Amino acid sequence: MVSGQAKKYKASSAPAFYNTKSKGDATVKTVALDSSPGRGKKLFAYLKRYWTIYLLLLLPLTYFIIFKYIPMQYIQIAFKKYSIVKSVWEMPWADNNGLEYFIKAFSNKDFINAVKNTIMLNFLDLICGFPAPIILALLLNELPFPRYKRVTQTVAYMPHFLSWVIIAGLARQLFAPSTGLVNNFLDKIGMQTIPFLNEPTWWVITYVFLGIWQSVGWNTIIYLAAIAGINPELYEAAEMDGAGRFRKMWHITLPGIRTTIVTLLILSLGRILGSEFDRPYALMNHMVNNVSNVISIFVFKYGIQGLQFSLATAVGLFQSVVCVIFLFIANALAKRFGERGVW
Amino acid sequence: MIKSKKSRYGDWIVVFLCFLLIVVCLLPILNVLARSLSSSEALIKNKVWLWPVGLNFDAYKMVLNDSKYTWSLIWTAMLTVTGTCLSLFMTTICAYPLTYEKLKGRRLFNTIIIFTMYFNAGTIPMYLLLKDLNFLNRPVVLIVPYCLSVFNMIIMRSFFYGIPESLRESAELDGAGPVRVLVSIYLPMSTPVIATLALFYAVGRWNGFSDSLMFVKKREYYPIQHWLYLLINSMTRIETTTVEGFAPPGLSETLKSATIMFATVPILCVYPWLQKYFITGATLGAIKE
Structure with missing residues (x-):
């Protein structure tokens, strides 16, 4: 009690003392904010003015705490034996110092397969899908008719707004083995039909292709914005030097959007x-289960359908942690190579 | 400037490649549209390419006659409208306070919020939380848990940063409080970003099905995408009453196509009008903290 009062006294007296000593900017500022110089009163004035802002923030912060931070306490389940009657904090620790479910996960063939598939599909997405919007942006940038360019862009953005269920529906109709448009066409020109969605290798190719189809137009937006920010004088100067289309692309456009490329990479x-x-x-x-089974599907199958909460949480945690580590590594690498990084 | 012959050829190659892109983007939709409008006999004989054969609207009528689909379309529209309004409200009241440079604790709030973008608890913890909150199998689970996206909040915040500080300061000198400034200065100036985020949130809700798959077991609460998923995987079918008592072969295919069109057309009708806005929005999202 006593020390608290002393603190209060100190807090309110110190600025007053400061004010009497120096009659510079500080005094003027305090006066402008609030005519009384005390720190407690200053805080009061500050709150009186800004309490509505904190009130506005209250709801979003509550949202983040309830739906993003409170779920984190359930992460414990990865290290504990799940019990439906006990609270998370009361559940007993799992065997092997709580690592039981991680050991189980890594000896589960399904999980190893899911990790392999996740890395394979993401890696293919990265090599095929990452350059695609850059190439398309360069292409659109070369398009001489503004109106036509606009139409192309509108159409190219369209797939981004379709859900994967719709895309899967479209793909199944388009790529159906005997009734689909593509296979009918192949049949007509005398080629063999292709089991696009029913054979593992072709499924992977179709998966990657549909990914590009869905995202390539949308992802050009950011590159086109970066290209629009390049100084046009550079192009003029290059033209004076006799640079052709590709030289301008290589020496001006691409270096101009390098930061964007690295950040997205x-x-x-x-x-x-x-x-x-x-x-x-x-x-x-069911014909392509061995390549389509990825970590998120594993978690869904074992956790929500199979009710193995501890195992599925352990897998989810493993994934989240690895993702954060990878992001840090990628960011550090980018900074080492002299780029800005994500943060 | 006179273009050289070589670069003119180049231009035409570019034009052709862009045309190819348009074709590849539109082909699947046109194909499904044609199939949905064709007769089932023509479909079985593989006659339908990009133009309907035996034009009729029976499939659409049948889908609309199946009460679970009509209800699901209405239900999803309701969810989309409520969800979008709630999300816009939450995004605004989250982004606006964070633009106050002098706000005490701003850094802390920012950290709390941005952290969730890089690390999240995962599917199962979310499921258990919703179970403990008694949200499972209720409509609220399709609206509230994912109503605020950090990414969209950052887009809005970046937009707010672009509004000159002097406007706010002069309003505050006139005695307007923060809420007043938000309502009468910031919001009227923010049509582009509000339109963009409304589109993002609405499309997200209209297209979402994984939350329903995980958290909802009551069929009357399934959004349209969930039904569509079951339909294209032949786990459910559209109830048809034909005179003969059995559906002609190929009918299920036209019905699937018609349902796909029902789920697609609302989005296709909306997004082109907002193109001017969402391009700015998508670009703002790239500005980092």
């Missing part, structure tokens, strides 16, 4: 073990 590298759920889940079928 870091984010993609950080996601190499991350897994979407909708895309593989909507596209998979």
Whole structure:
């Protein structure tokens, strides 16, 4: 009690003392904010003015705490024996110093397969899908008719707005083995039909292709914005020097958007073990289970359908942690090579 | 400037490649549209390419006659409208306070929020939380748990940063409080970003099905995408009443196509009008903290 009062006294007296000593800017500022110089009163004035801002923030912060931070306490389940009657804090620790479920996960063939598939699909997405929007942006940038360019862009953005269920529906109709448009066409020109969605290798190719189809237009937006920010004088100067289309692309456009490319590359590298759920889940079928089974689907199958909460949480935690580590590594690498990084 | 012959050829190659892109983007939709409008006999004989054969609207009528699909379309529309309004409200009241440079604790709030972008608890902890909150199998689970996206919040915050500080300061000198400034200065100036985020949130809700798959077991609460998923995997079918008592072969295919169109057309009708806005929005999202 006593020390608290002393603190209060000190807090309110110190600025007053300061004010009497120096009659410079500090005094003027205090006066402008509030006519009384005391720190407690200053805080009061500050709160009186800004309490509505804190009130506005209250709801979003509550949201983040309830739906993002409170779930984190359930992460303990990865190290504990799940029990439906006990609270998370009361559940007994799992065997092997609580690592039982991690050991179980890594000796589970399904899980190892899911990790392999996740890395494979993400890696293919990265090599095929990452350059695609850059190439398309360069292409659109070369398009001489503004109106035509606009139409192309509108159409190219369209797939981004379709859900994976719709895309899977479209793909199944288009690529159906005997009734689909593509196979009918192949049949007509005398080629063999292709089991696009029913054979593992072709499924992977179709999966990657549909990923590019869905995202390539949308991802050009950011590159086009970066290209628009390049100084046009550079192009003029290059033209004076006799540079052709490709030389301008190589020496001006690409270096001009390098920062954007690197930033997006870091984010993609950080996601190499991350897994979407909708895309593989909507596209998979029982004939391609051995390649379509990714980590998010494993978690869904074992956790929500199979009710093995501890195992599924352990897998999810492993994935989240690896993702964060990868992001840090990618960011550090980018900074080492003299780029700005993500943070 | 006179273009050289070589670069003119180049231009035409570019034009052709872009045309190819348009074709590849539109082909699947046109194909499904044609199939949905064709007769089932023509479909079985593989006659349908990009133009309907035996034009009829029976499939659409049948889908609309199946009460679970009509209800699901209405239900999803309701969810989309409520969800979008709630999300926009939450995003605004989250982004606006964070633009106050002098706000005490701003750094802390920022850290709390941004952290969730890089690390999240995962699917099962979320499921258990919703179970403990007694949210499972209720409509609220399709609206509240993912109502605020950090990414979208950052887009809005970046947009707010672009509004000159002097406007706010002069309003505050006139005695307007922060909420007043938000409502009468910031929001009226923010149509582009509000339109963009409304589109993002609405499309997200309209297209979402994994939350329903994980958290909802009551069929009357399934959004349209969930039904569509079951339909294209032949786990459910559209109830049809034909005179003969059995559905002609190929009918299920036209019905699937018609349902896909029902789920697709609302989005296709909306997004082109907002193109001007969402391009700015998507670009703002790239600005980092």
